[in-house]
Amino acid sequence: MMQLRSRAITALLVTGTAGLALAGCASGAGEEPAEEGGVSLVEPGTFTVCSDIPYEPFEFIDDNGDTVGFDIDIANEIAADLDAELEVIVDSFESIQSGLSFDKCDAAISSISITEERKGNMDFSEPYMDDDLTLIASADSGITDLESAVGKQVGVQSGTTGEAYAQENGISPIGFENAGLQLEALKAGTVDAVLGNVSVLAYGVKDEEGFERVADFETGEKLGIAVEKGDTALLEVVNGTLQRLTESGELDELKATWFGEGS
Structure with missing residues (x-):
């Protein structure tokens, strides 16, 4: 090291x-x-x-x-x-x-x-x-892809490419000031899923049960x-x-x- x-x-x-x-x-x-x-x-x-x-x-x-x-x-x-x-x-x-x-x-x-x-x-x-986007959902949310997330409570970090991507795909996201609050909302059940960069969101739930990384999006970020x-x-x-x-x-x-x- x-x-x-x-x-x-x-x-x-x-x-x-x-x-x-x-x-x-x-x-x-x-x-x-x-x-x-x-x-x-x-x-x-x-x-x-x-x-x-x-x-x-x-x-x-x-x-x-x-x-x-x-x-x-x-x-x-x-x-x-x-x-x-x-x-x-x-x-x-x-x-x-x-x-x-x-x-x-x-x-x-x-x-x-x-x-x-x-x-x-x-x-x-x-x-x-390189850092593409991912959609992580609670296991009981019924969300299996981006299309099924439409109409659900999806958390994003305000001002990010994740927020823009959600809006471009018909999702009305709930904005959070930072990724920490975004992940806390997912774990607390106040949102059904979160959309954002793979590096941060996957890291945030890697030791948690009850969540699924349902879709990745190659945005070339x-x-x-x-x-x-x-x-x-x-x-x-x-x-x-x-x-x-x-x-x-x-x-x-x-x-x-x-x-x-x-x-």
Whole structure:
């Protein structure tokens, strides 16, 4: 097993005026941003990442109160290549995908599917993972495929490709703020099924009984790391880190650690 660089991580909850205050501290003090190898960072010496937490196993808070996960391991590696500390700010996925996070973060790393619409708000790294959609239903729901899910209570994460796919296929989904709440609703029986990315939903019910993965959908989704549009210097570092992890085999080791062998 590879030894990842160990970095201290702080997860901050940013909402409403708190996010604006942090943005003001970064850009309103009249100081030039720090340069880390030609990269301008929001906070000198710190690689600040916005992430929608919890979204296991990509990013979540463990029993020790630490921010961990597949995406966080990658973020640590980017921070190391920048010779910077990593700080993780908890932000909503709606804010992340709209590009509003870049007033307080250097990058958004949160299992973000690369889409043409999102490319209008941010620039993406090379893909670091394929991630299609799946439909998981309770065993007694009567749901056996997408067609039989029409008219049922189907939970999705708001603002995601899973929500869009459900709507495109005649389902009126119930939106949840994050995948944790989406899965809790399935386990509590308040929804009949959930639709979303295989990596997260399959992981969330892998040790649970009474649920069936009834259908997978090859949507060709690829995940990428987002930076502010035009931030070519940071994007070059991010892509360099991903290339290093890929060529060394470390990225595959991380996938096996978080998603199981054969991921």
